[in-house]
Amino acid sequence: MTLTEIRQETESKPARMRINLRSSGIYIAFALIVVLFSVLTDGALLQPQNISNIIVQNSYVLILAIGMILIIIAGHIDLSVGSVVAVTGSLAAVLMVNMGLPWPLALVITIVAGGLIGAWQGYWIAYFGIPAFIVTLAGMLLFRALTLTVLGNQGIGPFPDPVRTLANGFTDGYLGNVGLGPLGGADLFSLLIGLIAIAGMVAAQWRTRSARRGYGQDVDSVAMFVLKMVAAAALILFLIVQLARFKNLPWVLVLLAVLVLGYSVMANRTVFGRRIYAIGGNLQAAVLSGIKVKQIVFWIFVNMGVLAAVAGVIFAGRLNQAGPTAGANFELDAIAAAFIGGAAVQGGVGKVVGAITGGLIMAVINNGMSLIGSPSERVMLVKGAVLLAAVAFDVWTKRRAGAAR
Numbered sequence: 001m002t003l004t005e006i007r008q009e010t011e012s013k014p015a016r017m018r019i020n021l022r023s024s025g026i027y028i029a030f031a032l033i034v035v036l037f038s039v040l041t042d043g044a045l046l047q048p049q050n051i052s053n054i055i056v057q058n059s060y061v062l063i064l065a066i067g068m069i070l071i072i073i074a075g076h077i078d079l080s081v082g083s084v085v086a087v088t089g090s091l092a093a094v095l096m097v098n099m100g101l102p103w104p105l106a107l108v109i110t111i112v113a114g115g116l117i118g119a120w121q122g123y124w125i126a127y128f129g130i131p132a133f134i135v136t137l138a139g140m141l142l143f144r145a146l147t148l149t150v151l152g153n154q155g156i157g158p159f160p161d162p163v164r165t166l167a168n169g170f171t172d173g174y175l176g177n178v179g180l181g182p183l184g185g186a187d188l189f190s191l192l193i194g195l196i197a198i199a200g201m202v203a204a205q206w207r208t209r210s211a212r213r214g215y216g217q218d219v220d221s222v223a224m225f226v227l228k229m230v231a232a233a234a235l236i237l238f239l240i241v242q243l244a245r246f247k248n249l250p251w252v253l254v255l256l257a258v259l260v261l262g263y264s265v266m267a268n269r270t271v272f273g274r275r276i277y278a279i280g281g282n283l284q285a286a287v288l289s290g291i292k293v294k295q296i297v298f299w300i301f302v303n304m305g306v307l308a309a310v311a312g313v314i315f316a317g318r319l320n321q322a323g324p325t326a327g328a329n330f331e332l333d334a335i336a337a338a339f340i341g342g343a344a345v346q347g348g349v350g351k352v353v354g355a356i357t358g359g360l361i362m363a364v365i366n367n368g369m370s371l372i373g374s375p376s377e378r379v380m381l382v383k384g385a386v387l388l389a390a391v392a393f394d395v396w397t398k399r400r401a402g403a404a405r
Contacts, residue, residue, distance in 0.1 A: 025393065026342050026354055030361050037368030044371050045364070048246035051239065056168060056318070058363040059252040060085065060311040062356055064334035065341070066263050067307035069355035070300050072338045073267075075280040075347030076132035078301070080121065080139030081308045081334055085327030086147040088114050088312035093156035093322035096163070103160045111309045117143065118305020119298070126297040140331070148324050157321025167317030170247040171254070186244035193249065194240030197257075198233045205229060252314060256356075259307075264352045276300065280347030336383070337362060340390040361386065 037045045044050060064081050071078050088110050095106035117139075124135045158164075175192070177185035205225070213219050220228065243249055267273035275296050278286040287293055311330070316322040341358025343350035362383055369379045 026340070026357050026361075026390075030357050030364075033361055033364055033368075037364060037371075041368060041371045045368055046242065048242040050367065050371075051242045052246050052250060054360075054363050054367050055243075055253050055256075056250050058359060058366075059167075059250075059256060060315045060318075061330060061333045061337065061363075062256055062359045063259065063307055063311040063314065064330060065337035065355040065359045066259055066352055067300075067304040068334040069338045069341065069343055069350045069352055070263070070267065070276055071132070071304055072335070072343045073280045073347055073350045074276050074297060074300055075283065076125065076297065076300075077335065078121075078132065078136045078304050079331050080136040080143060081304065081311075082327035082330035082332075083140045083143035083147065084114060084117055084305060084308035085312040085315060085330055086322075086324070087117075087143040087150070088309040089316035089322040089326050090147050090150045090156065090324075092163075092313050092316060093159070094150065096160055097156050097158070103162055107163075107313060110313055111306055114305040114307075114309025114312070115302050116305070117308075118302040121305070122298040122301030125301060126294040132301075147326075151322065151324045153324060155321040155323040157316075157319075159317050159320055163313065163317040164320060166251050166255070167314045169251050171249045171251065173248060184245060186241060187248045188244075190240055190244035190249050194237055194244075197240075198236055201232060201236070202229050255310075255314075260352055260356055267352055272296070272299075277348055280344075280349075282348070333359070333362060336387045340387060342390075345391060345395070358390070 034045070064085070068078060068081065091113055092106055092110040095101045095109060096103055099106075101109075121132075121135050121139050124130045125132045171187075171190065173187045173189060175188040178188045178191065205228075209219050209225060219225075240249075243253075267276065275286070275291050278289070278291055279293055279296055283293065312327070315326055319326075337359035338350060338355045339345070339358070340361055341350070341354035341356070343355070365382055365386065366379060369382065
């Protein structure tokens, strides 16, 4: 059958209204969790200041989740990211505070150091053949020990104002405020950025849908496509309006948006990204097809080190000091975000946006249960149950798909 015949056949078949639970289930679950805690907190969860706090307080975990999802897609794991956050944060503090280096230069040195840490681990994993679990477990201990050696029991601070602004600050009201009736005033610049983001999202999704339809692949019906876009646009617009009503857009949200967009394009539209999926989906087939597996694995760990360094600076800047306990359990949060966001245990499956959604689910659970006064052990219980449910759902959908063949 030629490509033209496939197109004609696809166009002749009406697209059905359907929801793919595997790809859309995480977003439905996120919406339900937000609604649940909004009711339990009498709407406090969705207040402008609280939404801003959720983003700022969890930004470093979301940054780590971006790098972690790529490693998990390739079939590996990284247990050292929390310790790398600590050691890079301490390095930034020594350079900026103790040595008095200009913050841009110190930031570049810190990011390079994070990349070298990732290269160190990537070498043992990719070229020496030691499992990533063992290498990064050793790295977790090594880099935590190095942090304690540098800092001892003391914190180093305060950080320069630009670093604190990146971690805790907000964009200026460049165009002034605009009235929103009963909602009060809101920053016009933030609202325009939200509308541009919505327009870009719709255009990109329509282009992707058209391309898939052109190749004869199954696509959502127009009605389902419109429904998804309206739901996503409403969510983005609500988020932007609430932030614009408080203190405008957090700078760390701008950084996250750039990272999510860039890494999503890399994962979905570049040769390097497709090779990551190929390695995780079937390693032997990837080797036989000529993919340089060792190089790909090496560079995704370098990338993880760079993102961990960025998260380290953000976290230290938020606290305004680098401490010896920084980054504790961050690796668990990043791994949980990736798996809750739809990553497959065996590798080969996952999306950057899904990992961000998984991280936000945990953030909402943390914040919501804090607002209703739940003890920490109950929060851990719920987070553990959500993680187990997400992995169980992944296994169940795979078994169901295999049985249907």
